[in-house]
Amino acid sequence: MTALVLLDHEEGQIRKAALSAVTAAAQLGDVHVLVAGDASIAQAAAAVPGVAKVLHAADARYAHELAEPLAALIVSLAGQYDHIVAAAGATGKNVLPRAAALLDVQPIPDVIRIVDAETFVRPIYAGNALATVKSSDAKKVLTVRNAAFDAAASTGGNAPIEAVDAVDAPAVSKFETVQLSDSERPDLETARVVVSGGRGMQSEEKFHTLDPLADALGAAIGASRAAVDSGFVPNEYQVGQTGKIVAPELYMAFGISGAIQHLAGMKDSRVIVAINKDPEAPIFQVADYGMEADLFEVVPQLVEELKK
């Protein structure tokens, strides 16, 4: 069996999440990847170990990975593939369902585990439940969560690159502009690292203790509801049941006790670090790395240590 992976990219680089999709697809069989964009990206794709073939669509209409032409292209290539896979990011989720509709297939988004060629595990209800679903479609169209699969390496492979021609599709959309957020603080909900403070931050002023650490890690800043209710930070910082739900690769909780309402907003983070003076704080029950210490001593040391 062979799977086709849509390898999405940003600013001339293959997205890391797409490399996780390659790992996932490798569990299903041989992996071919589709690159819609510059030749340099196709070359980068060829170097990914585990990729057997790179399909390169160089036509300008694909440069911005617009769903309308790209879905049509995927449909034209789909005949020889059993699985069509992409990372569960904005591109994959935009393009793959459209392609699936044209193939008369019900897509399977956000896969976190591949049971067999037709059975997949995916979160539903915002991750409050995991559904194992079996597809009866002839082809399977899926997006996969990058947190669930390690990214494939970016060097060591040497796959052939095959050019694919453009196919006709309704020209109903046009790319205008793109604006990548260049602020030093990434968006809380999509940040790779989140540094978060609770009532232990003591005051609005002292909450800024976290700023240099967030700068050093390129992290977004979050807060528990206790910190918001105490007036340390505005409401939009709130992580939790009634705030934002985040699942970064690294979540660092400072002076957060870890009430269930807060845990509901961050428990799907890949790695959780908790720093708290209270050894009984419930946050330690979910933390991968806990440290019983005064956060006001720890944070400056962390900043120093990260510079090394």
Added chain:
Amino acid sequence: MSEPVRESMEFDVVIVGGGPAGLAAAIRLRQLSPDLSVCLIEKGSEIGAHIVSGAVIEPRALAELIPDWKERGAPLNTPVTSEDMLYLTETGSLRVPLLDKVMPHMANHGNYIVSLGEVCRWLATQAEELGVEIYPGFAGADVIIERNRVVGVVTGDMGVTKEGTPGPNYQPGMELRARYTLFAEGCRGSLTKQVMAHYDLRKDVDPQTYGLGIKEVWEIPAEKHRPGLVQHSFGWPLDDSTYGGAWLYHFGENLVSYGFVVGLDYANTWLSPFEEMQRIKLHPAFRQHLEGGRRISYGARALSEGGLQAIPRLTFPGGALIGDSAGFLNVPKIKGTHTAMKSGMLAAESVVEAMKTDRVEPGAFTEKVRRSWLWPELRSARNIRPAFAHFGAKGGAVYAAIDAMLLRGRAPWTLHFKHEDSDTLKPASLSEKPFYPKPDGKLTFDRLSSVFLSATNHEEDQPVHLRLRNPSLWKPVNWDVFRAPESRYCPAGVYEAADEATNPHLQINAQNCVHCKTCDIKDPAQNIDWTTPEGGGGPNYPAGM
């Protein structure tokens, strides 16, 4: 904020509150007079969202209201099959013998274990079929009184910011005007408070005394489930001067209702109803039922325990109080659903009569209550709860047995309540701290993980709905004398004493509020005013509650 322009709508009858009393009244009104326009508002996001009850219910009133309730699929599916009353000691328990003789009120033959929330949802569908207009998600914020007559209510404004200014989605509340308004808000209703004060309805009656009920629903392994089993307890862990006890009912599909009620006239400021409720589950008599199960829901609500002596004047120009807003709970039976429904039905009948002659006050209601089975039932029960207040738990139990076996409820005397529940706390220095074990995460839990299961939410950007009338009172009274009793009696973790060591102050987490009203009742300075938050806020109790 200047007075906004409000839309207004006229109805024959407006009912505030979608519990058993309000829904029974609505149904009765349309049964008697199908042309009446009847509007019912409910502050919960849907009917049943704010209903917490045990509940073992007597189907008497239901059968009078909807004789074919069985055929219509009323969710009364678990008849009581066995029952025990246990007197608990720390490690053991004694079964009260001859229960039906000693405590005939507790005899539950012919009764059903239900989720009262589900019953209310079903009643609402019956009411809607009859043409009642039901609007959940809208809180009654104010009573409209014109020329000394209640002429309706105003629903709460939506989209008001924390600072009290209109936000981008501001929607002014609406005037719901009515010839008659029925208040069915349950215990300690916020509009009922206004009406009682305006018409001095509590003149010459005993102060109302209250209880706080806290409930959990558990799902237990099928092999342990004994549908129809009813178990009540008193004694441990409460001391003899504190009224209260626990219940445990097996019902539905592998569900168990477990809960605890404590009289809010308790004296020990260190007492925490929530933690008492948690630790009773560790007693073998309760543990054996719950072990191996999982807790699926949590809720709390105050209830009126004053009985007959504390029932206020029921009517006023333009309307009436019904259900637990008036205080129709039968305490020794620990049942208020059938009495609430009956009071709603009688009020509906009185309103229809008053309407015919255009009388301002549906005064026949009081007379109808006295002539119905409601009155003798409450009258025969009237001395039991005060006996516990006078003689303590053991003495009260003995009195209850004598009352039942010898006096048969017809004692020639009436025991009275002397104090408001807010007056009964002893200072922290004179109270003994109970020992509460740490939650184990299996049978016992902390407050916040409990509130989580009540699915409570309030729009964040709105004024705090729990108001201190005089914020400067908190430190000298609540903190210095009583050491923040609100942080213990609140079952939802709304009140926290922050910075205890350095600069004690009160932190109000209004978002957690499950609308039980205990703070409005028990605050020693009567300084906390529970007002209605934006409609739709509060708990979202699922089926089972």
Added chain:
Amino acid sequence: MKILVPVKRVVDYNIKPRVKADGSGVDTTGVKMSMNPFDEIAVEEAVRLREKGAASEVVVVSVGVQKAQDTLRTAMAMGADRAILVLSEESPEPLAVAKVLRKLVEKEEPGLVILGKQAIDDDMNATGQMLAGLLGWGQGTFASKVEIADGHARVSREIDGGTEEVSLTLPAIITADLRLNEPRYASLPNIMKAKKKPLETIEAAELGVDMKPRLSVVSVAEPSERKAGIKVGSVGELVEKLRNEAKVI
């Protein structure tokens, strides 16, 4: 121009869903249901476009059980003009819904279809894209801003790490993301008025659409709980672990 807004009745976002003990699904008996929050945003956007004069009518549609009419009434209380309920099993798959919607689009001929980007129960995030595919229309998914002018929709889309703007030829499909707007409350007077707005009910079978699901649910389970990890004694140790063991910095 007419705008069609499909809406879904889902378990209310305040409710923590509970997996049934037998693993067959999530227990929805007696659980509060309401309009999918992303669909509220879609309804709001459509109503705003009509209020601005960019549209003349907002038609809401739901594919689901009879009770979904409550959701449609809410949408009409928010300002939609009329509603269509397509009766089917609860929560049909996006592919089936997209096929139903295609039939309705052919009948109603809207200039724009606005949907929520995903339903918060099955989290599929697919119906809008699939409908666009079936119709051959342009799609502006995960929209945070929409402007209609000269037969085009200019849509700002939330993408990974930023925003992208696309221009779509109308008719087109838009799916709403969280930041598009803040939906208004359905006020009590408007809820009362919405009771009188027209609601048409049709059976999915009448549209000749195959509603048979393609995915079968093998089981539904609660995610495994996180376990406590280790305690570290120093900042140096913490950084070392994060670098070399967890490999997150």
